Amino acid sequence: MQRAAYGLAQAVAREVKSIRKLAGASVTVLAGKGNNGGDGLFAAAILARRGMRTTAVLAAPAVHQEALAAFVAAGGRVVQLEAGNAEELAVLSAGSDCIIDALLGTGARGGLREAPAELVASLQELRPRLVVACDLPSGLDANSGEVHWPVLDADITVTFGGIKAGLMADPGEGCAGRVELVAIGIERSLESISPELRRLTDSDLGTLLPKPGRRAHKYSRGVLGVVAGSARFAGAAALSVHAAALAGVGMVRYLGPQSAAQLVLARTPEALWETDHSGRVQAWLLGSGVDGEEQLQRAKEAGALALADDLPVVVDAGALSLLPERCPAHWILTPHAGELATLLNSLPSTGEVKVTRDDVESRPLHFVRQAAEQTGATVLLKGATTLVSSPSGVVFNQSEGTAWMATAGSGDVLAGVLGALLAQAAESIRHDDGAYAALCVDPADRWAALAAVAASVHGRAGALASADFDGGPITASAIAEAVPRVIGSLSAEYDPTRP
Numbered sequence: 001m002q003r004a005a006y007g008l009a010q011a012v013a014r015e016v017k018s019i020r021k022l023a024g025a026s027v028t029v030l031a032g033k034g035n036n037g038g039d040g041l042f043a044a045a046i047l048a049r050r051g052m053r054t055t056a057v058l059a060a061p062a063v064h065q066e067a068l069a070a071f072v073a074a075g076g077r078v079v080q081l082e083a084g085n086a087e088e089l090a091v092l093s094a095g096s097d098c099i100i101d102a103l104l105g106t107g108a109r110g111g112l113r114e115a116p117a118e119l120v121a122s123l124q125e126l127r128p129r130l131v132v133a134c135d136l137p138s139g140l141d142a143n144s145g146e147v148h149w150p151v152l153d154a155d156i157t158v159t160f161g162g163i164k165a166g167l168m169a170d171p172g173e174g175c176a177g178r179v180e181l182v183a184i185g186i187e188r189s190l191e192s193i194s195p196e197l198r199r200l201t202d203s204d205l206g207t208l209l210p211k212p213g214r215r216a217h218k219y220s221r222g223v224l225g226v227v228a229g230s231a232r233f234a235g236a237a238a239l240s241v242h243a244a245a246l247a248g249v250g251m252v253r254y255l256g257p258q259s260a261a262q263l264v265l266a267r268t269p270e271a272l273w274e275t276d277h278s279g280r281v282q283a284w285l286l287g288s289g290v291d292g293e294e295q296l297q298r299a300k301e302a303g304a305l306a307l308a309d310d311l312p313v314v315v316d317a318g319a320l321s322l323l324p325e326r327c328p329a330h331w332i333l334t335p336h337a338g339e340l341a342t343l344l345n346s347l348p349s350t351g352e353v354k355v356t357r358d359d360v361e362s363r364p365l366h367f368v369r370q371a372a373e374q375t376g377a378t379v380l381l382k383g384a385t386t387l388v389s390s391p392s393g394v395v396f397n398q399s400e401g402t403a404w405m406a407t408a409g410s411g412d413v414l415a416g417v418l419g420a421l422l423a424q425a426a427e428s429i430r431h432d433d434g435a436y437a438a439l440c441v442d443p444a445d446r447w448a449a450l451a452a453v454a455a456s457v458h459g460r461a462g463a464l465a466s467a468d469f470d471g472g473p474i475t476a477s478a479i480a481e482a483v484p485r486v487i488g489s490l491s492a493e494y495d496p497t498r499p
């Protein structure tokens with residue numbers, strides 16, 4: 001507890017010092033009855049000894065006794081939250097330079113209630129200057145990221161021992177601000193526990209990104225078959241094919257109506273327009289912008305071929321209604337929240353109660369796992385934080401993008417990037433050359449890991465494209481154009497171990 005409190009106090013002191021002098025600055029700790037409140041009070045005691053004006057708002061009649069005694073001994077002021085004074089204390093708290101939210105931690109059941117809920121709801125409206133959450137924002141479920149409102153949005157969450165899954169999955173991640181990890185001596189014992197969620201780092205991405213061998217040629221690099229776009233949504237075809245080409249695929253075979261093919265070839269002359277399914281491919285991308293009987297039929301035929309040949313497939317948008325009864329794990333579905341709700345409702349196993357888009361947005365981790373388990377496919381749920389669930393229940397998540405990426409065509413670019421990675425890795429991933437094993441990714445979860453690589457590359461490309469405009473808005477085309485730079489920055493030019 002002392003290590004946790006010290007780490008929390010250090011983070012608060014650093015942040016306050018970036019705005020004003022520490023001595024004389026004010027901090028209010030909102031303290032609940034459990035050890036989370038204890039951490040907050042011990043941290044505030046350290047800050048009081050460093051010259052800060054400290055106030056503790058006690059949210060329960062009895063709080064951590066030792067921590068309260070330390071706080072009082074350090075000169076802290078104590079006020080008791082009661083029915084009737086929540087608004088007054090919200091105004092008092094919002095006037096301080098920093099608020100530490102230590103109401104509830106990992107021992108919470110459900111969210112804030114009664115006076116603490118009123119206090120936090122009022123505070124949220126008052127927009128405090130700086131909020132630091134102790135371990136996690138109070139009201140957030142540490143294991144799932146589900147949120148019991150009201151929650152005080154944090155600028156920084158200082159979390160102890162390990163990053164909780166709830167800080168990496170929406171909507172929780174959206175309330176947590178920047179997450180900082182403080183070591184408290186339990187890290188070794190956590191190593192044997194398999195994590196609820198995995199996030200790939202720069203070096204993981206560098207390891208898993210497919211790279212050509214030195215004597216590679218276009219066919220050995222992987223060919224992607226694409227059934228995307230339609231006369232109505234020709235742009236989706238152009239974007240997904242272009243993104244696939246930029247993500248390093250050996251070649252793209254495009255199947256679709258002439259009007260869409262013209263746009264595809266104008267944008268990506270490297271692609272081939274095919275009029276039947278006979279050309280060899282290593283992976284398929286089906287569905288982005290697919291509309292109308294004729295193009296749906298092409299997607300269906302490609303899906304049947306992929307099943308027969310045991311090839312990996314990206315199943316996007318319009319093709320999500322074409323799933324076989326049971327998909328293999330190397331079929332990667334890429335729905336957004338609304339599409340995932342529709343997909344779940346179409347499955348016989350979902351039952352009577354319909355899933356809505358709001359349900360998926362409130363419990364994305366739960367529903368992405370459910371979809372993967374019920375379909376047998378790997379499911380990539382698009383969002384500010386993208387979650388990828390393997391049918392085994394192992395979930396990866398990546399969150400490198402920017403809000404500007406919520407723009408038309410962004411999903412088509414992601415589908416293209418993922419298709420390109422699948423085509424390149426289709427062979428090597430099955431007999432892992434060591435890369436997946438080195439990262440402790442089970443064979444069953446390799447497809448999910450590769451999909452997470454695609455989500456990360458896409459997110460990073462969006463962030464990079466926006467940075468080119470000083471953080472300004474971007475188009476889906478700009479995301480695609482940034483993909484080679486992201487891949488270049490993460491991986492070597494070629495793999496010396498491959499022919």
Ligand SMILES: NC(=O)C1=CN([C@@H]2O[C@H](COP(=O)(O)OP(=O)(O)OC[C@H]3O[C@@H](n4cnc5c(N)ncnc54)[C@H](OP(=O)(O)O)[C@@H]3O)[C@@H](O)[C@H]2O)[C@@H](O)CC1
Pocket residue numbers: 001004032033034035036037039103104105106107108109110111112113134135136160184186
């Ligand atoms: N684990 C570790 O190794 C370390 C943990 N550390 C710290 O401990 C924190 C976990 O502490 P914790 O277990 O005391 O839980 P916490 O959330 O503070 O209090 C829960 C208490 O409140 C109550 N309560 C429950 N729900 C409620 C609700 N909705 N509304 C109101 N009350 C509610 C419930 O009491 P009950 O009502 O059951 O009597 C329960 O006893 C963790 O987040 C981290 O900060 C660090 O110091 C480092 C080492």
Ligand SMILES: [K+]
Pocket residue numbers: 036101102103104105133134135136137138
């Ligand atoms: K907290």
